[in-house]
Amino acid sequence: MAIKVLIIDDSALVRSLLSEIVRSVPGFTLVGAAPDAYVARDMVKSFAPDVITLDIEMPRMDGLSFLEKLMAARPTPVVMISTLTEAGAEATLRALELGAVDFIPKPKLGIAEGLKEYADLIIEKLAAAAQVKVKPIKPAAPVADHTGQKISRALLQSTEKIIAIGASTGGTEAIKSVLMQMPADAPGIVMTQHMPPGFTRTFAERLNKLTKLHVAEAKGGERILPGHAYLAPGGFHLLVTRSGADYVLKLSETEPVHRHRPAVDVMMESVARVGGKNVIGVLLTGMGKDGAKGMLDIRNSGGYTFAQDEQSCVVYGMPKEAVNLGGVNETLDLEEIGPAVLKKLKEMGAGNRL
Known part of the structure; x- marks a missing residue:
């Protein structure tokens, strides 16, 4: 059975590049490429993807909000597409806390060339993520900030x-x-x-x-x-x-x-x-x-x-x-x-x- 992949990204260029990478590899099937979380929600229901790539920064509903809703309603392996910035790193770590399996950093410059260079890594991470049995995330108990107690x-x-x-x-x-x-x-x-x-x-x-x-x-x-x-x-x-x-x-x-x-x-x-x-x-x-x-x-x-x-x-x-x-x-x-x-x-x- 081919691994069904859904791509969610507000960038048409990134959607196109990721789609091209997924289509080029035997054993993978691209079931959809959504520009935002609302379109993606319907695609998840229709196609039941085995793995999802998810951009953090999107209009209408950001990636973290979508991820949290997805993990509560229909736990699915997710690989985040993250920007190489401090804010991107913070958001990525939060996504991993919310149940994302892994992440792929998105190059800041030369995005087309960067993602093509990452093609092998992307496929490897998608293949691994698709095998993961995602468990619903339990609400985390409040954690104390120990910074001042060292x-x-x-x-x-x-x-x-x-x-x-x-x-x-x-x-x-x-x-x-x-x-x-x-x-x-x-x-x-x-x-x-x-x-x-x-x-x-x-x-x-x-x-x-x-x-x-x-x-x-x-x-x-x-x-x-x-x-x-x-x-x-x-x-x-x-x-x-x-x-x-x-x-x-x-x-x-x-x-x-x-x-x-x-x-x-x-x-x-x-x-x-x-x-x-x-x-x-x-x-x-x-x-x-x-x-x-x-x-x-x-x-x-x-x-x-x-x-x-x-x-x-x-x-x-x-x-x-x-x-x-x-x-x-x-x-x-x-x-x-x-x-x-x-x-x-x-x-x-x-x-x-x-």
Whole structure:
């Protein structure tokens, strides 16, 4: 059965380009291209698409409002088409909270050439999204803003243990879930989420407000501290090095790995090298195999690894590859990972008052 795709975008050019890409690939059928949410609503009812591409900025009803209504009435896999701006990043993260599976950044300049270059990526993301069983989103409980409640940096020693977290498709919500279960004095955390430049800073700022940790986009050169979480910036690999008793962050613009920069494998392999038995690796939902080798390196170096299970993953690609490679000690439901990490840290004799 061909994958039925519905495109929703107020730009005639974008509709035309996306339509051309979808039509050019065997196994895909374009069921419609709607200029706004009201036309799209009727098309969803008529054609029951397997996956939808959705623009955030549209007249009459914006993409987020449409997405919220869609997920309540007829949950369907959605891939957002996002602008590479700060406002676009904020809206995209909100869309992922509302149940969108993934997003594709829309180039600011040279849009026709940009989308054509993205054709393979677009098809890959649509194919993965079409396989996702979207669950109705439960209304989220109000979350406190923890920005003003962080532990003073002056009180902190270097971290003794390191938690390394990797994710891709569906990962923004998965990472948020794990970090929200971490106490303010958790060991230092390093994270790689497949995201383009600009989006990672906005994501880190969002996590900083929602969790008890200091969360920031990594700049390179920072000493890793307990109570802090560092996110790989879009366009750079994040590595962990050693300087005396300290773990220190390093950024690299070496070639992409598994087509990604930042890549989870690069981060995890570096942590395994310098941290050995003091490392806990966590691999969450995502498409592809990035992180599988890094998880194996952590396990082989004496560290301990957790992978998200298939049932709770948006896409069970990266965790599955790590399991198949032998790099996973435990596979758990997403909600169980945070508590399991804390329990394991206590067994390992973690410092930092855990």
